[in-house]
Amino acid sequence: MSNRKSAIKEYDNMLQRHIEKKHVVKLLRSFKKGEANIFGYLLNISKELLLMQVEYDFVVDGYAIMPKYAFDSLRFNKYDKTLTKILVAEGIRDRDWGIKHDIDITGWHEAFTCLQQLDLHVVVECENKINSKFLIGPIARVGKNSVSIQYYDASGLLDTKPTTVKFDDITTVKFEDMYSRVFRKYLRASKTKK
Numbered sequence: 001m002s003n004r005k006s007a008i009k010e011y012d013n014m015l016q017r018h019i020e021k022k023h024v025v026k027l028l029r030s031f032k033k034g035e036a037n038i039f040g041y042l043l044n045i046s047k048e049l050l051l052m053q054v055e056y057d058f059v060v061d062g063y064a065i066m067p068k069y070a071f072d073s074l075r076f077n078k079y080d081k082t083l084t085k086i087l088v089a090e091g092i093r094d095r096d097w098g099i100k101h102d103i104d105i106t107g108w109h110e111a112f113t114c115l116q117q118l119d120l121h122v123v124v125e126c127e128n129k130i131n132s133k134f135l136i137g138p139i140a141r142v143g144k145n146s147v148s149i150q151y152y153d154a155s156g157l158l159d160t161k162p163t164t165v166k167f168d169d170i171t172t173v174k175f176e177d178m179y180s181r182v183f184r185k186y187l188r189a190s191k192t193k194k
Contacts, residue, residue, distance in 0.1 A: 015050065018042050018076065022097055024055055024084045027071040031127040031171070038064055038071075038172075039083075041097060049105040053097065054174070058087065060096040062177030065103070065111055070128075070171045108167035112142045115175055121184050123174040124149055124165055135163055136180060152187050160190045 018025050019042045027038045040060075044051040045068070052064045087093040101118055104110040115122055116139040124147070126133040140162035141148040147170075148162035174180075 012045060015042055015045050015074070018074070019044070022084075022093060023076055024080055024087060026075040026080060027052070027066075028073045028075060029071045029127075029171075031132070033127065033132055036125075036127055036172075038066075040064070041093075043099055044103075044105055046105045046107075048107055049111065051099070051103060051105050053099065054177070055083075055087070058090065058092060060092065062174055062180075063099060063103075065105060065173045065175075066171060108147070108170065109142060109144065111173070112139055112147045115139060115173075116142055120175045121180040122149065123172075123177070123180060124170060125172040125174075126165060126169040127171040129169060133165060133169070135165065136183075138184075152183075156183065156186045156188050158187050158189050 022041060024039060024041060029036045029038065038052060038054060040055040041053040042050060043053055043063075048067060049065055050068055052066070053060055054062050054064050084093075101114070101120075103114045112122075119138070121136065121138050124133070124135040135149040135151045137150045137152045137158065139147060140150045141164075143164075145168075146164050146166045148164045150158055150162045152158045
């Protein structure tokens with residue numbers, strides 16, 4: 001048991017070093033339907049979750065919260081070091097690094113409660129299921145073991161009833177990305193049938 005505790009502590013120390021040095025890292029993630037890697041800055045870790053600021057093609061675009069078990073490995077090699085240097089040289093890291101909200105990532109309940117209080121729309125993904133789920137929309141309800149999202153489709157039509165997903169099934173929650181920030185302004189309520 002002490003070897004396991006030691007390995008966990010060493011693992012957390014490694015993650016913390018990347019947070020402190022503001023490195024751009026790649027989280028390598030593989031699921032039943034393929035890879036779903038994420039690039040970005042690690043911002044915070046807890047016992048169960050980690051918070052990351054997502055980077056894509058020299059643009060910082062929102063945040064992702066995921067369970068620590070939801071990635072296979074972390075890469076910080078010569079490519080990531082070069083990307084980090086470029087982001088520093090271009091002033092992107094100094095301008096965009098960090099998060100303005102205090103998001104409690106102790107567990108899913110706390111994280112979703114914070115996001116709901118901030119009125120942030122979320123993208124919830126359950127990538128490790130045979131029938132993977134992708135939900136986008138406002139948080140309707142936060143339960144003890146699940147969250148309900150009022151999903152909207154690509155035409156901006158909100159579902160009349162929220163969709164509930166268990167915390168144990170969630171592999172990623174994204175928020176404050178350009179897509180959800182812009183699209184939320186153009187949502188329409190579903191018309192109820194008479």
